[in-house]
Amino acid sequence: MRRDYFTLDVRNLDADGPPTAHIEFDGPPDQLDDRLTDTDGGSLSPDELDVAFRLKTPPEAEDAAGVVAVTNRVTGSFVLELNADADDVFQFIDAAREFGKDSDDGFRYRAHITVDGETLLDNEMNVFLVYDPNGDLLRGRSLIPSGVEL
Numbered sequence: 001m002r003r004d005y006f007t008l009d010v011r012n013l014d015a016d017g018p019p020t021a022h023i024e025f026d027g028p029p030d031q032l033d034d035r036l037t038d039t040d041g042g043s044l045s046p047d048e049l050d051v052a053f054r055l056k057t058p059p060e061a062e063d064a065a066g067v068v069a070v071t072n073r074v075t076g077s078f079v080l081e082l083n084a085d086a087d088d089v090f091q092f093i094d095a096a097r098e099f100g101k102d103s104d105d106g107f108r109y110r111a112h113i114t115v116d117g118e119t120l121l122d123n124e125m126n127v128f129l130v131y132d133p134n135g136d137l138l139r140g141r142s143l144i145p146s147g148v149e150l
Helices: 028-034 086-102
Strands: 006-011 020-025 047-054 065-072 078-085 108-116 120-126 128-132
Touching: 006 078, 006 086, 020 078, 028 078, 028 108, 028 120, 047 086, 065 086, 078 086, 086 108, 108 128
Parallel strands: 020 108, 047 128
Antiparallel strands: 006 020, 047 065, 065 078, 108 120
């Protein structure tokens, strides 16, 4: 699937509720639906998904950008990739970190994927990894709950 089929809208950055990574898909729905479905026909759960942001430019660049990727943790296959502005992603991660400090909900952000207004995935998530252009993990920029070993 092409990256330009996806649009990222980060929401609730200053709200009481959880920050939300809302992803709208404009491509063929069957392709995405298959990738978001587990072997039993249900939606992939949060512990079956990994979310990461790979920078294409240095993070301090004025127009820093990268690629958000959602992968199936069990199979290792890509669910989706989309281009994103680094400032949006970093603001989202900061908001999720703050929400996690003040919340007893057990999660830090919500991942919400829709096609034509229909929800395909609505998961409560905890981890959002950030990598530099060389593929090195940026721990200080990433959202990693305490007690998680990488």
